[in-house]
Amino acid sequence: MDRRYLVAGNWKMNKKLFDAFHLTSLISRQAEHLSTDVEIVLAPPAIYLHTINSMVKDLEHVRVAAQNCHQKNSGAYTGEISAPMLDAMNLSYVILGHSERRQHFHEDNALLAQKVDAVLDHTGMSVIFCCGEPLDVRERGEEKAYVQAQLEESLWHRSKEDFQRMVIAYEPIWAIGTGKTAAPDQAQSMHAFLRQLLTDRYGADTAQNIRLLYGGSCKPSNAASLFAQTDIDGALVGGASLQADDFIAIVKARIKRT
Numbered sequence: 215m216d217r218r219y220l221v222a223g224n225w226k227m228n229k230k231l232f233d234a235f236h237l238t239s240l241i242s243r244q245a246e247h248l249s250t251d252v253e254i255v256l257a258p259p260a261i262y263l264h265t266i267n268s269m270v271k272d273l274e275h276v277r278v279a280a281q282n283c284h285q286k287n288s289g290a291y292t293g294e295i296s297a298p299m300l301d302a303m304n305l306s307y308v309i310l311g312h313s314e315r316r317q318h319f320h321e322d323n324a325l326l327a328q329k330v331d332a333v334l335d336h337t338g339m340s341v342i343f344c345c346g347e348p349l350d351v352r353e354r355g356e357e358k359a360y361v362q363a364q365l366e367e368s369l370w371h372r373s374k375e376d377f378q379r380m381v382i383a384y385e386p387i388w389a390i391g392t393g394k395t396a397a398p399d400q401a402q403s404m405h406a407f408l409r410q411l412l413t414d415r416y417g418a419d420t421a422q423n424i425r426l427l428y429g430g431s432c433k434p435s436n437a438a439s440l441f442a443q444t445d446i447d448g449a450l451v452g453g454a455s456l457q458a459d460d461f462i463a464i465v466k467a468r469i470k471r472t
């Protein structure tokens with residue numbers, strides 16, 4: 215098994231200019247002294263991407279992600295940002311399919327398939343693809359079928375090789391920003407299911423090499439128990455990534471279990 219663990223901070227629509235740069239400096243100053251075995255990814259709002267990427271460029275284990283991109287390469291789409299534009303800034307990742315994009319911006323599985331294509335076909339970046347079920351689906355016990363459909367409809371048209379540039383984040387919607395984390399065994403059960411789906415579709419090599427992140431109220435107090443699970447390779451952190459010490463504590467919890 216050859217997975218490099220990864221902890222990503224999704225800042226969402228938070229932090230004004232000075233605070234964004236300050237947070238980046240605090241994180242990178244601490245990251246300098248950490249093991250490079252765990253990859254650290256910062257996903258700030260789009261307007262800060264270029265500067266933040268240059269702030270961390272000397273740290274090989276600290277990478278920068280966009281939170282979204284448009285499905286077209288260019289054109290009359292006022293206010294949008296394309297994958298090749300992000301690529302030209304030398305970013306490493308684009309987060310796609312976050313549940314907030316799905317919910318507030320009506321992004322469905324078919325549209326996300328196009329966005330995945332835009333990144334994989336027209337850039338060198340990797341995708342952090344988010345999936346996860348809402349509470350009512352979990353209460354009906356249908357979460358696995360729901361997440362399976364998200365993967366099938368947005369990712370399964372891609373080749374095995376493409377999965378070298380794919381990270382999958384399982385983020386149960388009921389756990390995002392609610393303080394209610396999935397229990398480690400609940401999260402592990404979904405992650406094992408995802409790895410099995412990947413094995414069935416693309417073979418054991420691909421499935422063993424892909425990083426599967428957990429997201430949803432991950433914080434310093436619960437990170438270690440999540441990372442103790444075999445199939446949880448890291449985290450996509452929202453709220454706790456806005457404080458350097460909390461975020462670094464989560465990274466350290468991951469490092470301890472490498």
Ligand code: PGA
Pocket residue numbers: 224385389390391392393429430431432450451452453454
């Ligand atoms: P949260 O967000 O850690 O604040 O729950 C996670 C996410 O939305 O990626």
